[in-house]
Amino acid sequence: MTQAYAQLQEGRFEEAVDTFSASLAVGPRTIPALRGRGQAYGQLQRWSLAAADFEAAKDLAPDDADNWVDWGISLANNQQMYPAIDAFDALLAKHPTCVRGHLELGRLYLTIGAIPKGRQQLEQALACHPMPEQRHIIDTLLREQQKLDKKRIYRPDFESLHRTEQQTGPASWFRRLRGFLGRGGVK
Numbered sequence: 001m002t003q004a005y006a007q008l009q010e011g012r013f014e015e016a017v018d019t020f021s022a023s024l025a026v027g028p029r030t031i032p033a034l035r036g037r038g039q040a041y042g043q044l045q046r047w048s049l050a051a052a053d054f055e056a057a058k059d060l061a062p063d064d065a066d067n068w069v070d071w072g073i074s075l076a077n078n079q080q081m082y083p084a085i086d087a088f089d090a091l092l093a094k095h096p097t098c099v100r101g102h103l104e105l106g107r108l109y110l111t112i113g114a115i116p117k118g119r120q121q122l123e124q125a126l127a128c129h130p131m132p133e134q135r136h137i138i139d140t141l142l143r144e145q146q147k148l149d150k151k152r153i154y155r156p157d158f159e160s161l162h163r164t165e166q167q168t169g170p171a172s173w174f175r176r177l178r179g180f181l182g183r184g185g186v187k
Contacts, residue, residue: 001032008040016040031057031064038070047078065091065098072101076108084108099130103138110145119145 004019020037027033038053051074058067068091075084088105091098106121122138130138 001030001036004033004036008036008043011043013040013043017044029056029060031061031067034060035067035070038074042070042074042077045077047074050074051078051080063094065095065101068095069098069100069104072108073104076104076111081108081112097128099125099128099134102128103130103134106138107141110141115145115149 001020001023004016004023007013007016007019017037017040020033020040023033024030024037034053034057038050038057041047041050041053051071054067054071054074058064058071061067068087072084072087072091075081075087085105085108088101088108091101092105095101102121102125106118106125109115109118109121119142122142125138126135
């Protein structure tokens, strides 16, 4: 394990995968070996293999939030967006104050275009007292999103429209949408 982690630190990721795999073959499946190999696979952008290792580590230690976060990130990088969202939702159900969970879920929502949900997750991450470097990342994401919003052609906030419809009925929703279309909202 010492040799495998040294290889990982030195950037020799293929060798680290081989060494972690050998360790897992001769000994029990340990969390450090699974996480180390998952990190090496991640550096090699072999996201499905990284996700499998982080999921196995999560199954061995379900209360360790880092395993959940790394599993979710690997799924997202493997273009499995909805399973990644489910992984983060499950994590945050267990650990509602996990800053990394809120941060990565917020980033994922922004990536898929669910801007209000992304902002909400980033604001929840801020409410969980992030470390300075995490706060910097969150602030940067929110600033970048604000710049993009200024350049974006307005489109309705469908979640807000849905809430309004539930509160006031469908006729009100159609009037608001008709008003939006009348202002030239869709090109």
